[in-house]
Amino acid sequence: MNLFVELLAAGGVAGAKVGIAALGFALIFYTTREMHFAFGAVAVAAAYPCYWVVSALGDGPVATALGLLAALAAAVLLSIALHKYVYLRLRSVLPVVMASLGISLIVENLIQIVAGPDIQVLNYPALLSVVEIGSVRMRVLEIGVFIGFVIVAVAIDVFLNHTRVGQGLGATMDDPGMAELVGVRTSRMRIGAYAAGAALGALSGILMLVDTGLKPANGFSLLLYALIITIMGRGSMRSVAVWSLLFGIIRSLWSWQFSPDLQELAVFALMVSYLIIRDSWDRYQFNRIRPISRPAGPVAADLRA
């Protein structure tokens, strides 16, 4: 039982780590419908300016703030530039996928040529001290990541549902054509989504820098988990947040009963089978013969359409 609680906590933290990137990617993907494969590479590349700034100025609070600022600026500017000058010119789904794959190769390997393929870590001893909560021992950093993830998820939810600009962004996600007609400036919404998503990506890059260490090749796995969770979330930011927590917990509970060696394989296999079953079930529901007479008032399917 004790082990179970510990694994649950570890899984929640792992899910939160992936979840920050997944929320960022989902924000970009749902708003623009562009499959931004360079997301992971840009997130990792943006953490390098932070590393350079902090290792040049020492790890005081001012230097840390400057480093964070440099990383966020790099990620946001690079992503918006990619959106404006590459993706918008291609105007179609598959060319965007391929161009962003090319960009991710370019960014990742440029960073590798400039900074070397080795792992870089920033050491903050205060973040690594261990705290005991009940029977679970956790590092300060992990608690901070979890709280940060909850704050980001709730903030996005409140922003989308309770502010004017957020409602415009939500409208752009649901139906860009209609949103344009009622006066939402969808192109600005897209740029804003790129900025916010890239900032979240840069945060998860910096998290790697402080936690497990950062190397250029990390970008792809970061991207892949974020992508799969985004597709599983199906247009709703809430379900992206829930899925990323579930992802971490399933992954960690797997090592409770089965070989931890097969963790990655199990996660990928479960995700592929979930997606396959979900879409087959959807098609089954869609093809089913429904009675012609329907109850008065809106049906769930009408609300969804």
Added chain:
Amino acid sequence: MRFLMTTFMLMEVYAIVAMSLNLLLGVAGRFSAYEAALMGVGAYTAALLATKLGLSLAWGCFAGALMGALIGTSFQVAARHMDFFTFNITSFAFQMALYETLLKWRGVTAGSFGIFNIPRPEIAGVSFATLEAYLAFTTICAGVIIGLLLYIERSPFALALRGLRDGEKALQSLGKNTFALKLKVFAISGAATGFAGGLLAGLTRTIHPSMFFVYLSVVLMVFVVAGGRGNLRGTVVAVFVLIMLEQAITLIPGIPTAQIGAVQRLFYGAVLLGVIMFRPNGLLPESPIFARTKFPGIKPVEGGFAFLAQSDGQRP
């Protein structure tokens, strides 16, 4: 000389896989990102049959082709109701799942150590153990398969596949079974890929999972994009030119050896981005399907990889 022969065989193997990917992606308009893993499955099947059961590698190649076709079609059956985005991501996840299987199923695949000392085939008393003999074997096999794929490209079957790419609804209204067409093209392309994997196993004589990482899938996609969508001959040219340039990068003086791989990947990324941005039809574009028509109102479809634009990624 050995280096040249090995590179030439590598070109032939990649040409087979890239052409079958072009049949899938360029001619039939079906995206797939798990070609590298499929090649790995073919290579492992052939190698395991050769080392554990003592079967000739030639038969192993056929078994690998069978496995490739089986996995390709079963994935297509499982994923037939997906929209483009979901299918795209699922195929990436499938590539990772297959890769992890090769890496972690230690009892069969020997994990990250890989399989050593794969015997080269012996057919009717003629041994193909030396590199020169194996070059002849690979060239004959590759010639036959490339010829078959080129024949398929000009056949009425490929015309139906192009219809699948440019207007699936229109093809259905003409009475074609589009799902059967998709299954056929996945089977053909999977079989060619699996066979090429078997050839690769005999070429390197050592296989390990990191040869079949997702990066290889992206490189194969670069070959297809650079060669020209739907033009298989262009793909052959692209494979030969790009691999020659990739090998030429290693000869540039002044690059430290640790960074050569990074420079090569950078080169492939730049080629992919440049071709997609500035020459979306590829370096050798597909010739128009009908050169002349008696209906002047008929307009050719949009070139490049824009054929998914109308579906908009919406759910059915």
